[in-house]
Amino acid sequence: xNYDDKVKNRLKRIExxxxxxxxxxxxxxxxxxxxxxxxxxxTAIDRTIGVIVSSNLIExxxxxEEDANRTQEEIVKExxxxxxxxx
Numbered sequence: 001x002n003y004d005d006k007v008k009n010r011l012k013r014i015e016x017x018x019x020x021x022x023x024x025x026x027x028x029x030x031x032x033x034x035x036x037x038x039x040x041x042x043t044a045i046d047r048t049i050g051v052i053v054s055s056n057l058i059e060x061x062x063x064x065e066e067d068a069n070r071t072q073e074e075i076v077k078e079x080x081x082x083x084x085x086x087x
Contacts, residue, residue, distance in 0.1 A: 001052075001055070001056050001059060003052070004055075006051075007048065007051060007052060007055075010044065010047075010048045010051070011048060013044065014041055014044050014045060014048070017037065017040065017041045017044065018041060020037065021034060021037045021038060021041065024037065046086065046087075049082075049083070049086045050083065053079050053082050053083055053086075054079070056079065057075065057076065057079040060075045061075065061076075
């Protein structure tokens with residue numbers, strides 16, 4: 001799969017969030033604020049997983065010749081399993 005710049009940029013933003021959280025911890029910020037940022041980071045990661053899985057699913061269905069050994073149903077089932085596994 002080819003990962004586009006939008007996905008890579010999402011991960012760079014998440015990396016920045018993580019660095020910010022570490023900085024907050026080093027500055028002894030309030031627990032509530034740290035947890036809020038951790039939750040936002042987790043949400044960003046979950047959304048990135050969704051983007052990657054859906055992009056891969058679209059690619060597999062649009063170009064079935066690259067994955068000729070599996071049916072569309074099997075491809076969709078695998079995508080759903082990846083999303084469930086990510087939680």
